[in-house]
Amino acid sequence: MADDYATTFQIVDVDGDGLISIPELSRLMEVLGEPITPEAAQAAVARIDVDGDGLISLEEFAGFLSRHRAG
Ligand SMILES: [Ca+2]
Ligand SMILES: [Ca+2]
Structure with a gap:
């Protein structure tokens, strides 16, 4: 699963x-x-960015997608 996120990322x-x-x-x-x-x-x-640096890390991206999928 994490690999899927990494590939998309x-x-x-x-x-x-x-x-x-x-x-x-x-x-x-x-x-x-x-x-x-x-x-x-x-x-x-800004919605996906957790630490507020204005950039999306893989961790933030994966977290966003998993929240999204969980509905
Ligand atoms: Ca960030
Ligand atoms: Ca980049």
Whole structure:
């Protein structure tokens, strides 16, 4: 399960620095055919970001997805 998250994370993390930034999230939504504004991307990151550094770590990403799946 964690491997699934890691694989998805690596796809989103385009520059491979181990963190998902706001531009990377924007790009993902564009690829998914649901482009969002920079403001919406920022809000989405803020919702997933637990430690408040403005970036999404794999841990935060996995935590968000597992909460999401659990409903
Ligand atoms: Ca990155
Ligand atoms: Ca963070």
